[in-house]
Amino acid sequence: MVGTRDRRHSRRHLLKAGVGATAFGLGGGLARATPAAARRAQADFDWRRYEGESINVLLALSPRSELLVEYQPEFEELTGITVTADVVPEQQQRQKQIIEFTSGNPSFDVTAVSWHVQKGLFGRGGFLLDLREFLDDPEMTAADYDLADFSPAAMAFATQADGRMDTLPYNIDYWILYWNTELFEQAGVEFPETLEETLAAAEALHDPTNGVYGFVARGLKNANVPVWTSFMQGWEAMPIDDQGQLQTTTEAAVAAATIYQELLASYAPPGVSGFNWNECQTTFGQGTAAMWFDGIGFATPLEDPEQSRVVGMVGYGLQPAGPDARHSGTFGDGLGISAGSDKHGLAYFYSQWATNKQNQARVLAAGAGAPARTSAYTDPEALARLTVPQGWVDTLIASGEIGLPSLPQIVPVTEFRDIFGIALTNMITGADPAQELTRATEEFQPILDQSLAS
Amino acid sequence: MGMTLISAGRRPARAAGRAGASYRRRDKYIRFALPALLVVAAVIVFPWLYTLFMSVQEWQVGSDRVFVGLDNYANLLRDTRFHAAVGRTLAYTVLAVALPVLLGTIAAVFFHRDFPWRGFFRGIFVLPMMATPVAIALVWTMMFHPQLGVLNYLLSLVGLPPSLWVYAPNTVIPALVLVETWQWTPLVMLIVLGGLAAMPTEPLESAVVDGAGPWRVFRDITLPLTLPFIMVAVVLRAIDALKAFDTIFAITQGGPGTASETINIYLYLQAFSFFRIGHASAVVVVFFLLIVALAVGLLLVRQRTKWA
Numbered sequence: 001m002v003g004t005r006d007r008r009h010s011r012r013h014l015l016k017a018g019v020g021a022t023a024f025g026l027g028g029g030l031a032r033a034t035p036a037a038a039r040r041a042q043a044d045f046d047w048r049r050y051e052g053e054s055i056n057v058l059l060a061l062s063p064r065s066e067l068l069v070e071y072q073p074e075f076e077e078l079t080g081i082t083v084t085a086d087v088v089p090e091q092q093q094r095q096k097q098i099i100e101f102t103s104g105n106p107s108f109d110v111t112a113v114s115w116h117v118q119k120g121l122f123g124r125g126g127f128l129l130d131l132r133e134f135l136d137d138p139e140m141t142a143a144d145y146d147l148a149d150f151s152p153a154a155m156a157f158a159t160q161a162d163g164r165m166d167t168l169p170y171n172i173d174y175w176i177l178y179w180n181t182e183l184f185e186q187a188g189v190e191f192p193e194t195l196e197e198t199l200a201a202a203e204a205l206h207d208p209t210n211g212v213y214g215f216v217a218r219g220l221k222n223a224n225v226p227v228w229t230s231f232m233q234g235w236e237a238m239p240i241d242d243q244g245q246l247q248t249t250t251e252a253a254v255a256a257a258t259i260y261q262e263l264l265a266s267y268a269p270p271g272v273s274g275f276n277w278n279e280c281q282t283t284f285g286q287g288t289a290a291m292w293f294d295g296i297g298f299a300t301p302l303e304d305p306e307q308s309r310v311v312g313m314v315g316y317g318l319q320p321a322g323p324d325a326r327h328s329g330t331f332g333d334g335l336g337i338s339a340g341s342d343k344h345g346l347a348y349f350y351s352q353w354a355t356n357k358q359n360q361a362r363v364l365a366a367g368a369g370a371p372a373r374t375s376a377y378t379d380p381e382a383l384a385r386l387t388v389p390q391g392w393v394d395t396l397i398a399s400g401e402i403g404l405p406s407l408p409q410i411v412p413v414t415e416f417r418d419i420f421g422i423a424l425t426n427m428i429t430g431a432d433p434a435q436e437l438t439r440a441t442e443e444f445q446p447i448l449d450q451s452l453a454s
Numbered sequence: 455m456g457m458t459l460i461s462a463g464r465r466p467a468r469a470a471g472r473a474g475a476s477y478r479r480r481d482k483y484i485r486f487a488l489p490a491l492l493v494v495a496a497v498i499v500f501p502w503l504y505t506l507f508m509s510v511q512e513w514q515v516g517s518d519r520v521f522v523g524l525d526n527y528a529n530l531l532r533d534t535r536f537h538a539a540v541g542r543t544l545a546y547t548v549l550a551v552a553l554p555v556l557l558g559t560i561a562a563v564f565f566h567r568d569f570p571w572r573g574f575f576r577g578i579f580v581l582p583m584m585a586t587p588v589a590i591a592l593v594w595t596m597m598f599h600p601q602l603g604v605l606n607y608l609l610s611l612v613g614l615p616p617s618l619w620v621y622a623p624n625t626v627i628p629a630l631v632l633v634e635t636w637q638w639t640p641l642v643m644l645i646v647l648g649g650l651a652a653m654p655t656e657p658l659e660s661a662v663v664d665g666a667g668p669w670r671v672f673r674d675i676t677l678p679l680t681l682p683f684i685m686v687a688v689v690l691r692a693i694d695a696l697k698a699f700d701t702i703f704a705i706t707q708g709g710p711g712t713a714s715e716t717i718n719i720y721l722y723l724q725a726f727s728f729f730r731i732g733h734a735s736a737v738v739v740v741f742f743l744l745i746v747a748l749a750v751g752l753l754l755v756r757q758r759t760k761w762a
Contacts, residue, residue: 095726098515098726098729102515121729211601219710220707220709220710221709221710221711222707269601270600270616270621270622271600271601271619271621271622273623273709273710274618274620274622274626274706274709274710275621279599282599282602283601286601286602288601288602412728414727414728415728418727422711422712425709425711426711428710429622429710429711454514454517454518
């Protein structure tokens with residue numbers, strides 16, 4: 001059940017899972033859980049084909065990248081390949097990628113790709129290697145890799161419109177509604193299942209004189225667009241339809257924007273128009289907001305007593321439904337190989353290892369994100385090692401069943417976010433949603449047309 | 455005649471010899487200067503020429519490059535968002551120059567006087583200048599937080615209502631100027647303090663003997679004599695404020711909306727978020743001309759304030 005209070009994993013829970021706590025302290029951990037057949041399959045595969053060679057990897061700073069770096073010696077031991085991994089903040093990583101891809105001679109062989117921002121641009125530029133040939137080749141892909149284990153949403157993200165698969169799925173980010181169970185209980189309010197109920201709950205819980213705000217979400221331009229586009233999914237609507245036509249002035253678009261405006265202008269803390277996720281996290285984590293709508297990856301800081309005052313009080317709820325549908329705004333990342341690299345084979349070995357079942361289970365266990373593989377969610381050892389509440393996992397799994405990409409997969413997606421982000425920020429300070437969306441649509445249409453024409 | 459011929463023949467030969475030696479000497483100098491000239495050409499001249507070249511192209515990363523003449527410049531003339539960014543940059547610059555110069559001059563006059571522990575307090579005063587701008591920005595971001603920041607708490611202690619600081623369109627520029635003022639007032643203080651130390655003491659002593667009060671001495675003698683140094687501070691601060699990027703980007707990224715989007719932030723978005731390299735190059739050229747014009751204007755004013 002989603003939207004319920006969470007159980008935390010106790011030692012008893014862990015023992016119930018049939019795994020002794022001491023086993024984890026010995027290192028190796030998840031490797032022991034690998035089925036014998038898979039281990040045999042792995043043993044038959046020639047991982048040491050490129051022994052003695054080296055590759056460069058460029059990753060964006062995140063808990064998931066930290067895991068890859070932490071377990072990198074395992075890959076080096078398995079293959080004899082030396083890995084130099086650069087982990088830089090996301091924004092700088094994206095710039096570095098573009099500049100180096102454009103130069104035609106990138107310094108990295110493997111890189112993390114943010115699908116919702118870079119898929120269109122990288123696809124058009126042909127910057128990444130099509131991996132289908134490697135995936136079909138048993139000499140290059142280990143028998144236990146199991147491509148079918150990736151969720152359909154992840155596979156759809158990783159595949160370009162022309163059928164090229166130029167990334168291997170790594171992480172899916174679903175949007176959820178965090179709610180403060182204590183504040184809800186005190187006010188006698190139920191978890192809101194719909195957007196209308198969210199508005200009512202925000203109104204009931206909004207008590208600024210006592211330092212409690214009903215709702216918080218991103219108001220800062222660009223960062224705020226996924227809030228609106230995810231709300232739009234409740235009308236079974238997308239900002240751009242399958243024919244590439246903007247749907248940003250439709251009834252659904254305006255209705256979603258109006259709810260965004262009401263929630264942020266009436267029930268959010270003053271100054272929310274300058275809030276990105278970090279300000280929202282701080283506000284919710286300090287217990288001063290009853291609800292927070294954002295990506296699923298914040299359980300770890302919210303359940304950390306050193307960073308949060310709401311430990312044990314956080315409910316993890318599904319994205320509220322609209323009048324026509326219930327979805328979960330979905331984003332994600334994959335690993336791609338530079339088309340310009342002369343080490344495709346080695347790079348593919350690294351990408352294959354990084355996205356294998358074991359590493360995906362590690363992502364879940366650490367609460368570092370939402371693995372793209374379905375097997376991670378049933379991996380008993382990963383579940384036993386959870387550092388976040390079980391309720392988070394339940395919501396994660398339920399979100400996977402209703403996940404839908406929240407941003408259009410177009411090349412000028414950053415301009416889209418910028419222009420409509422400004423419109424949404426203006427709405428918080430009182431501008432009319434319909435007028436703002438019309439203005440933004442007029443501004444963005446030529447950019448989209450130019451992009452589609454080129 | 456013969457002598458004349460000989461002497462006439464020798465003089466040009468000697469002159470030619472001297473000229474040849476001069477050329478040889480110059481040739482040697484050029485050999486020494488050449489590496490530096492090549493480095494300058496590579497790191498300054500070439501990027502500039504390339505930026506000029508790119509500013510007449512339409513090129514978005516991932517697409518082909520197309521020559522568009524002056525279209526990018528024409529687009530800038532029509533781009534209201536760019537115009538707003540220029541206006542905002544100028545407003546920000548005026549405030550971010552005036553406040554540090556005013557406060558820095560007052561601080562310099564204060565620290566020019568002799569008092570116990572003067573060196574220690576001067577050292578404390580210049581500390582903000584030494585901090586890393588991005589680190590400063592992150593600390594100020596926390597302090598600006600409307601609900602959890604310390605600034606609103608301080609306001610509440612003196613009975614003032616809370617402010618939204620960088621989180622509201624109408625207060626974001628003054629709040630950013632506050633950070634700039636906090637960091638760069640010490641620089642102005644140091645420059646003006648240098649001027650005060652170099653100032654001749656005779657006019658001051660004469661004025662005091664003639665019965666002038668402290669305010670009169672400051673207004674009619676100290677201030678005019680330190681004006682050349684203040685103008686140096688103004689020129690340096692103006693160029694720096696026009697180019698301000700790091701603190702603004704780290705604190706607001708140009709928001710809320712576009713309320714703190716200066717030319718540099720606009721340029722960054724065009725170049726590194728939208729990857730419109732041709733358009734961004736045209737912005738660079740216009741921005742460069744703006745900075746040069748302002749710097750030349752200020753230097754001319756400075757010339758007038760020089761001591762005779």
